[in-house]
Amino acid sequence: MxxxxxxxxxxxxxxxxxxxxxxxxxxxxxxxxxxxxxxxxxxxxxxxxxxxxxxxxxxxxxxxxxxxxxxxxxxxxHKDKGTDLTRHADAKEAAIVKLWSEVESHHFNPAISAVIHHLIVVPLQGKTPDAAIVEENLEKLGKVLDVYEEKLGKTKYLAGDSYTLADLHHVPYTYYFMKTGHAGLVNDRPNVKAWWEDLCSRPAFLKVSPGLTVAPATN
Amino acid sequence: MxxxxxxxxxxxxxxxxxxxxxxxxxxxxxxxxxxxxxxxxxxxxxxxxxxxxxxxxxxxxxxxxxxxxxxxxxxxxHKDKGTDLTRHADAKEAAIVKLWSEVESHHFNPAISAVIHHLIVVPLQGKTPDAAIVEENLEKLGKVLDVYEEKLGKTKYLAGDSYTLADLHHVPYTYYFMKTGHAGLVNDRPNVKAWWEDLCSRPAFLKVSPGLTVAPATN
Known part of the structure; x- marks a missing residue:
């Protein structure tokens, strides 16, 4: 089954x-x-x-x-099928994947999910977004992306030169974020921009992104 | 080394x-x-x-x-040494450990860390805690603990009948939380209270807790 x-x-x-x-x-x-x-x-x-x-x-x-x-x-x-998302054959590489997955969970996600909530979800509920919360979290997100910019200058993906869960976990919120008026946070950082364009070119992304249909607010 | x-x-x-x-x-x-x-x-x-x-x-x-x-x-x-913290021998049990570890990361930690920050860290910095943020996060924490209360009525620990990383990750913040004036959130839920008392009785806890010396505010 x-x-x-x-x-x-x-x-x-x-x-x-x-x-x-x-x-x-x-x-x-x-x-x-x-x-x-x-x-x-x-x-x-x-x-x-x-x-x-x-x-x-x-x-x-x-x-x-x-x-x-x-x-x-x-x-x-399915560790031996499709893309190797965890670098399971090497304990130290696997630990680095886990590390950057935790960075997504504890640094990137809290900031970007607050921005998405206020710029996309709250307007859909007919309410007014809290501009101060948006500003505060855009600033936090920018600092996280500064770290990514430096890391992605050394390796192609966050956990090394292979695409892993550490990258994949970022995709859906970043996709929605790029439709807000703040895409510059990604586009103004050349390494982050190249990384994001790479993530968007993957066949799996092309299958999933048409489903991401929640309409963003215009600001 | x-x-x-x-x-x-x-x-x-x-x-x-x-x-x-x-x-x-x-x-x-x-x-x-x-x-x-x-x-x-x-x-x-x-x-x-x-x-x-x-x-x-x-x-x-x-x-x-x-x-x-x-x-x-x-x-x-060290999977074959000391306490089995990941239930690594059974993929489904290991997945349940991961699930409740993620619950700690995405439900429990955001709420309790905000409370600890405002009731312990902010006063140490000579600033005034934001009472509205404390209230909002105590309410969120209470809802998470309602889910735990039900789960811990069915199994001794969060991920089953064995102590795992899913429990361990909760310990330090809960220890500090119990020193604030809001310990009732734990003590008023019998299954959560019994779980917490069990976690506190472990030899590893008794070695680590003397180091947790940040003084809480009195409110």
Whole structure:
């Protein structure tokens, strides 16, 4: 039986998992969850993920949530298939992949997700974004991208010269971010810009990006 | 050569790594970094971690930062020694450990670290904590602990009936949190309280907790 992914491809966290499945050339079934009708808050969904968030992965008797736990599971299960996303054959290279994945989780994601929330999600809810929160997080994001700019001057990807989960995890939020008025944060840093253009050219990205359809605000 | 940990044991993120090293019964050297003198912002330190944060781990030619990447590396390197922190022998159990580690990173840590920052760090800097941020994050933390309360009614630890990294990663911030005036968030939830008391009784905790000496504010 193929793995089932519960969610909607417009969700950045669902897209993260779909990217991983395509990189691993793995068959899967996407089971739609209507987020606008709040079907992720129904008891049947909460029994799979008590936090009421997509995606959820079902692989036979295993139910997983948290997108980065799901990508790690898929990458490990299919480690010898498709793109080597974890550098599993060398413990030290694998540790460097984990390090930059943690940087995404604890430095990049908190800043960019706050910007996306206020510039894309809040306007969709008919509310006014908090400009001070946007500014504060753009500044934090810029500092993270300064570190990336230096690192990407030394290696082609964050964890070395191979594309890994450490890069992949950045893709969906960066895609949405580039549609806001602040794409300069990426484009003004030549190494980050080249990295982002490389990530956008991957076949897996070209399969997943058409699903990322949430419309950004114009500012 | 034994692993070197650069940091100060009063830092929650350093303590996370020290807990892991003790659970793994692994020798190490703690290399002091004077945080009050900002030695983690000196060029020599930034060459190890461009984000200027402790801890940093050095294991021969490998330099790592990000505490959770370090614990994953130590747990993997010494997987057959001391406590089995990753359930590595079973891919599905290992995935569940990863899942609850991600919950700590993306649900528990953002809320509790904001509370700790405003109730412990900000007063130390001679500034006034932002009461609205504290309230907002206590509410978020309460909702996370509601999920834990239910989970810990079914299994002894977060990822099953064994103590793993998913539990360990919670320890240092929870220790500091219990010294604020909001320990009721833990103590009023019987399963969370029993879990916390169990975590506090572990020999590794008893070795690390005396180093967690940052004084909390009284409110």
């Amino acid at each position: 193929v793995m089932k992914v519960y969610g909607d491809g417009m969700s950045a966290c669902v897209a993260r998992v779909l990217l991983c499945l395509h990189e691993k050339e793995t068959e899967f079934e996407l089971v739609p969850v209507d987020l606008f009708a709040c079907h992720h808050k129904l008891p049947s969904f909460l029994s799979m993920n008590p936090f009421g968030q997509v995606p959820v992965l079902q692989d036979e008797d295993l139910t997983l949530f948290e997108s980065r736990a799901i990508t790690a599971y898929i990458a490990e299960k | 034994v692993m070197k940990v650069y940091g100060d044991g009063m830092s929650a993120c350093v303590a996370r790594v020290l807990l892991c090293l003790h659970e793994k019964e692994t020798e190490f050297e703690l290399v002091p970094v004077d945080l009050f003198a900002c030695h983690h912002k000196l060029p020599s330190f930034l060459s190890m971690n461009p984000f200027g944060q402790v801890p940093v781990l050095q294991d021969e030619d490998l330099t790592l930062f990000e505490s959770r990447a370090i614990t994953a590396y130590i747990a993997e390197k």
